[in-house]
């Protein structure tokens with residue numbers, strides 16, 4: 001629509017969180033004719049560099065973080081481009097300066113592949129928002145629930161039920177395993193109406209009483225800061 005074709009694009013980062021999405025995007029953006037998309041050779045004279053960052057799949061597709069990583073990767077790739085052009089005036093006339101800066105290898109099937117050395121460290125600020133008290137509780141091994149101002153129901157994890165009115169409440173911290181699998185369980189916390197997905201410190205089966213405790217050692221996210229241990233001296237609750 002904008003009259004831009006593969007000849008105008010040096011490098012492209014396209015959505016590829018699902019198999020085939022990248023090829024769909026290449027076709028949709030007009031970077032290659034549909035019948036040539038799968039050939040990895042998009043023009044008569046040139047190859048198009050797509051997702052040199054590794055793409056979403058190559059980066060684990062963490063929501064939000066990969067979007068930032070994309071920008072960082074593109075900035076570094078384009079910085080390399082510009083540096084290459086600046087260092088070698090002859091490249092200014094070239095249409096694919098990245099070719100002369102980066103190594104072209106062969107994949108196992110003999111097709112060309114571009115190798116771009118790329119490393120990045122990403123400090124990702126994840127706002128905890130309206131659920132901050134819940135996560136702060138988990139960080140300290142406490143179960144903090146939302147208590148509805150209308151119906152009085154407690155929710156852990158928190159949720160809105162009747163309306164916007166609620167307050168935060170420290171639960172006693174104990175609950176009963178409803179179902180369990182390797183390492184994880186659904187736990188009905190005392191004082192809560194819903195079930196919590198819980199990481200278990202030791203195996204437990206349905207009916208066992210467990211208690212939330214602080215996880216040992218540093219964790220990457222407060223959601224990992226608590227786990228559940230079997231309460232001492234407890235036996236399987238009877239009906």
Ligand SMILES: [Zn+2]
Nearest residue numbers: 148151161162
């Ligand atoms: Zn309610």
